[in-house]
Amino acid sequence: MTNHTILEPLLKDQWFIESQELRSFVTTVREISACTDDDRTQTLARLKPDFQELLAQQEWLPEKFAQVNAESSMGSGIGQWLLYRAKDRLLSIFSLVISPGSTTPIHAHLAWGLIGLYKGNQQETVYRRVDNSDTEGHAQLQITKVRRLCPPQASL
Secondary structure (H helix, E strand, C coil): CCCCCCCCCCCCCEECCCCHHHHHHHHHHHHHHHCCCCCHHHHHHHHHHHHHHHHHCCCCCCHHHHCCCCCCCCCCCCEEEEEEECCCCCCEEEEEECCCCCCCCCCCCCCCCCEECCCCCEEEEEEEECCCCCCCCCCCEEEEEEEEECCCCEEC
């Protein structure tokens, strides 16, 4: 993987849970990333089956990291739990827990990656911007698809 971060490297990888399944997945991510020459689309496509396999295993994530967080600054008790961070800061894995019935604002994921469901289900609405982006703080959007996701589904 090419280094595109301005942050200083850490002294070592940081593991916030002890999980052989997660360690195995991180190894797979490193191996696949090393042989896909920074082609993010190819990397993600090759990782998706391994990620779905990790999500299908229901024993590896400690219950603490599958809970909402009433003190969260993200609103609605959304819990964001860091599970792993690579010492070069090029790979992070975290658990995002959203209370049942909650909605999130329209947003763009400003990084490449895989998103998956470990528990519960989700309705995802995908939008496409249709204006010329000339008005700051405003976007005209069009719904392109609505899909219902269930575990261990993963999306790119």
